[in-house]
Amino acid sequence: MSGLSRRRGSGGGRPSAIASAVAAAFALMFTSVVAMAGTPGEATVAIDNFTFTPATLTIKPGTKVTFVNHDDIPHSIVDAKGAFRSKVLDTDESYSMTFNTAGDVTYFCGLHPHMKGAIVVTP
Numbered sequence: 730m731s732g733l734s735r736r737r738g739s740g741g742g743r744p745s746a747i748a749s750a751v752a753a754a755f756a757l758m759f760t761s762v763v764a765m766a767g768t769p770g771e772a773t774v775a776i777d778n779f780t781f782t783p784a785t786l787t788i789k790p791g792t793k794v795t796f797v798n799h800d801d802i803p804h805s806i807v808d809a810k811g812a813f814r815s816k817v818l819d820t821d822e823s824y825s826m827t828f829n830t831a832g833d834v835t836y837f838c839g840l841h842p843h844m845k846g847a848i849v850v851t852p
Contacts, residue, residue, distance in 0.1 A: 732737075733791065733849065735752060737740040738742065738832065739783055740747065741751070741777070755766060755798055763779065767768070768789060768790030769789065769790070769792050769827075770788070770792045770793075771793045772786055772788055772792055772793070772794050772795070773790065773794070773795050773796075773797060774786060774794060774795070774796045774797070774846065774848055775799055776796060776798040776799060776800055776804050776818070776837060776838075776844075777800060778796065778800065778818055779800065779835075779841060779843075780844065781796075781838075781842070781846035783846075784845075784846055784847070785847045785848075785849060786846070786847070786848050786849070787848075787849040787851060787852070788828060788848060788849070788850055788851070789852075790829050790830065790831055790850055791818065791827065791828075792801075792827065792828055792850075793825055793827045793828055794825065794827075795823050795824070795825040795829060795849060796815065796818070796823060796824045796825075796826075797821070797822075797823045798818040798819065798820060798821065798822055799820070800820065802820075802836045803817045803819050803840060804818055804819060804839075804840060804844070805817050805818060805824075805839035805840055806818075806819070806824055806826075806836050806838065806839075807834040807836060807837055807838070807839040808835075808836050809834075809836060810834075810835075811825065812834075813826055815839075816830055817839075817840065819840060828836045828850045830850060831845060831850045831851060832850055833849050833850075834848040834849075834850065835847050835849065836848070843844070
């Protein structure tokens with residue numbers, strides 16, 4: 730016991746302060762991870778060289794997906810089942826949609842129907 734007392738006394742309280750700082754940092758990280766797990770996220774689909782990237786995007790319900798056109802020509806995003814349709818997007822314009830319901834969503838470019846993509850919303 731006396732060795733433990735001497736170590737505390739000789740460190741001027743530093744080990745305790747460092748331990749407290751480390752514990753606080755871990756608590757903050759844990760709280761942030763828990764908060765993020767319950768918060769809907771955001772994802773981006775790039776339109777480049779006549780393709781949607783990623784071609785298939787897997788997300789959780791409540792995620793906001795932003796489609797960004799990086800091509801030099803216009804594109805649009807059209808749900809294959811008709812649930813949504815973007816305006817025509819010029820270079821660097823974007824369209825955002827929040828997906829709240831679990832399921833598979835397939836979409837294509839309204840101007841270039843060979844361009845196809847999918848969003849998988851998992852519970």
